[in-house]
Amino acid sequence: MRNGIVRRSLLPGALALLLLAGVGVAHAEGAAAPAKIDSGDTAWVLISAALVMLMTPGLAFFYGGMVRRKNVLGVLMQCFAVMCVVGLQWVLFGYSLAFAPGNAFIGGLSWVGLHGVGAAPYPDYAATIPHQAFMIFQGMFAVITPALIVGAFAERMKFSSFLIFTVLWSTFIYDPMAHWVWGMGGWLRNLGALDFAGGTVVHINAGIAALVTALVIGRRKGYNGVAHPPHNLPFTVLGAALLWFGWFGFNAGSALAANGVAVNAFVATNSAAAAAGLSWALVEWLWNGKPTMFGAVTGAVAGLVAITPAAGYVSVVPAIVIGLLVSLFCFAAVSWIKPKLGYDDSLDAFGVHGIGGIWGALATGLFASSVVNAAGADGLFFGNARQLLVQAAAVGATILYAFAGTWILYKIVDRFFGVRVEEKEEVMGLDLTQHREAAYTVLE
Amino acid sequence: MKLIVAIIQPHRLDAVKEALYAAEVNLITVSEVLGHGRQKGVTQIYRGARESGNLLRKIRLEIAVNEDFVQPTIDAIVTGARTGETGDGKIFVMDLVNCVRIRTGESGGVAIG
Numbered sequence: 001m002r003n004g005i006v007r008r009s010l011l012p013g014a015l016a017l018l019l020l021a022g023v024g025v026a027h028a029e030g031a032a033a034p035a036k037i038d039s040g041d042t043a044w045v046l047i048s049a050a051l052v053m054l055m056t057p058g059l060a061f062f063y064g065g066m067v068r069r070k071n072v073l074g075v076l077m078q079c080f081a082v083m084c085v086v087g088l089q090w091v092l093f094g095y096s097l098a099f100a101p102g103n104a105f106i107g108g109l110s111w112v113g114l115h116g117v118g119a120a121p122y123p124d125y126a127a128t129i130p131h132q133a134f135m136i137f138q139g140m141f142a143v144i145t146p147a148l149i150v151g152a153f154a155e156r157m158k159f160s161s162f163l164i165f166t167v168l169w170s171t172f173i174y175d176p177m178a179h180w181v182w183g184m185g186g187w188l189r190n191l192g193a194l195d196f197a198g199g200t201v202v203h204i205n206a207g208i209a210a211l212v213t214a215l216v217i218g219r220r221k222g223y224n225g226v227a228h229p230p231h232n233l234p235f236t237v238l239g240a241a242l243l244w245f246g247w248f249g250f251n252a253g254s255a256l257a258a259n260g261v262a263v264n265a266f267v268a269t270n271s272a273a274a275a276a277g278l279s280w281a282l283v284e285w286l287w288n289g290k291p292t293m294f295g296a297v298t299g300a301v302a303g304l305v306a307i308t309p310a311a312g313y314v315s316v317v318p319a320i321v322i323g324l325l326v327s328l329f330c331f332a333a334v335s336w337i338k339p340k341l342g343y344d345d346s347l348d349a350f351g352v353h354g355i356g357g358i359w360g361a362l363a364t365g366l367f368a369s370s371v372v373n374a375a376g377a378d379g380l381f382f383g384n385a386r387q388l389l390v391q392a393a394a395v396g397a398t399i400l401y402a403f404a405g406t407w408i409l410y411k412i413v414d415r416f417f418g419v420r421v422e423e424k425e426e427v428m429g430l431d432l433t434q435h436r437e438a439a440y441t442v443l444e
Numbered sequence: 445m446k447l448i449v450a451i452i453q454p455h456r457l458d459a460v461k462e463a464l465y466a467a468e469v470n471l472i473t474v475s476e477v478l479g480h481g482r483q484k485g486v487t488q489i490y491r492g493a494r495e496s497g498n499l500l501r502k503i504r505l506e507i508a509v510n511e512d513f514v515q516p517t518i519d520a521i522v523t524g525a526r527t528g529e530t531g532d533g534k535i536f537v538m539d540l541v542n543c544v545r546i547r548t549g550e551s552g553g554v555a556i557g
Contacts, residue, residue, distance in 0.1 A: 222458055427455035436489045442478050442501065 035121040038128035040258040045126070045133045048253025051246045052140035056083050056147050058242025062301070063151050065235030066347045068228050070429025071155045072439045078162055082147040085163060086170050090139040097175035099125065099138065104187040106176045124184050126256040137253060138178070145174050145202045151347030152210035153217045153419075156426050159434040161417045165409065169209065173405045177201050177398065193394035194368055194376055194387070196265065197254035199309025199360045200398045207354020208402035210345055216410050217419055219344035221426050233294055240297035244273055247304045251311040261373050265311035268319035269304065275323030276303025283331050298334075298352060299327040305356035310364040313376040318367035325363075326356050358395055365391030445540035445553060446514050450505040451479065452525040452533040457503050460524030467520040469513060471556075473506040481534070502533065508543055510553045
């Protein structure tokens with residue numbers, strides 16, 4: 001799929017063969033070959049990068065609506081700051097650590113400052129688009145992942161420490177993990193783990209980091225297992241809608257080409273989100289007596305999370321099943337397990353992204369079909385039980401690394417800078433104490 | 445019968461509520477108000493422009509009580525609201541002429557509790 005040669009059928013056969021041979025050699029050498037840039041593919045990947053970019057402000061509003069009014073700017077600012085900070089980290093050295101030739105665990109430093117990453121395609125990753133287009137598309141994933149964690153420690157983290165934590169987490173957790181799964185030579189990639197658009201790297205990774213930070217930072221003052229009412233649910237709905245929209249770039253863009261796999265991913269994404277939004281509302285209806293707006297959008301986001309690793313490998317009916325079931329798992333996690341265990345994952349970053357991501361990664365091992373995507377593999381239900389084990393191994397490795405790594409980084413930042421705001425600052429709110437702004441006026 | 449009106453810091457509301465419940469004062473009305481006394485207000489900065497002396501967000505409590513409950517209510521509010529810093533607020537106590545429970549038409553002290 002990423003070779004882009006198949007679609008050259010319009011060219012005379014001989015020329016096509018010649019091209020195939022040429023790219024074949026380049027592939028073997030792993031160098032930036034004179035592969036032909038496809039304008040359709042390039043346009044789609046650039047647009048997809050812009051769509052994924054919009055997910056981070058979408059997430060900011062999704063989260064911002066859930067917090068108390070005194071903390072809404074604090075949450076928006078944390079998400080926005082990630083766009084600025086990781087946006088720079090990525091082009092300076094993050095992309096190189098994740099994708100430059102290296103060993104099985106981390107990329108090298110040869111692409112620092114985008115050295116050698118230019119207009120020519122890098123066929124090992126995407127043969128028909130400029131290397132830099134692939135880089136910036138991946139960059140938007142690197143941005144949203146640490147922003148997802150914000151939901152766990154919302155309303156109580158010091159902004160300065162947040163910035164330091166984010167840079168460290170991106171560098172030492174996200175970049176190596178992206179290399180494992182997507183980088184040439186990455187050990188999970190070589191193992192054959194299927195992760196179409198980042199279920200492990202983005203969602204399980206951020207979800208586990210969220211659980212760790214929620215555990216070590218402690219509960220919000222006054223939290224006793226019952227959430228504070230969200231201060232602006234329409235913001236949350238707006239944010240969820242932006243996430244859904246951007247997710248078409250996230251998943252369908254991950255085909256890295258404007259082709260049938262991209263369309264399959266697009267349709268699977270929409271179907272899973274629709275199924276999950278509906279099933280969460282239905283579960284609430286049965287359990288609590290009424291379906292809620294908050295529940296429907298939470299379900300839709302959980303569905304988007306769950307379909308992420310599977311989007312390019314499963315057909316539409318499995319996508320619907322993945323979506324229907326993810327809401328059951330996530331609903332149980334946020335409304336039953338979380339209060340039981342007593343940790344304060346304020347906005348359910350673990351409950352939605354962690355649990356939904358784990359289900360999605362395992363479901364990929366159940367429902368993947370090589371009929372949908374020849375570059376993929378068959379899952380358990382298509383006669384390949386090994387794929388489920390590989391998926392489980394990828395999930396296990398991600399959980400272990402994200403858990404241990406996040407815990408260590410948190411402790412380091414806490415030791416030197418202190419992670420949590422003073423108690424008085426927490427009660428006054430992050431908007432006034434961290435930014436000296438207020439989101440809303442009362443009179444004027 | 446007395447009407448107790450208290451102006452307190454918004455972040456002390458939970459503590460005041462707890463103290464009131466502990467004193468078995470369970471009926472309160474809460475509203476969000478703006479104002480300032482000696483405390484000058486929090487400085488906010490918008491695009492570099494400093495804004496100080498803003499009116500501050502405060503919480504106003506209104507509690508109607510029978511005589512036995514006047515001092516316990518005042519004590520509870522002080523316990524919950526006091527931080528020792530400027531801006532902790534004030535308590536006003538005034539005579540209450542009557543009180544009518546709309547549902548039953550009862551009036552006077554019996555309608556308060």
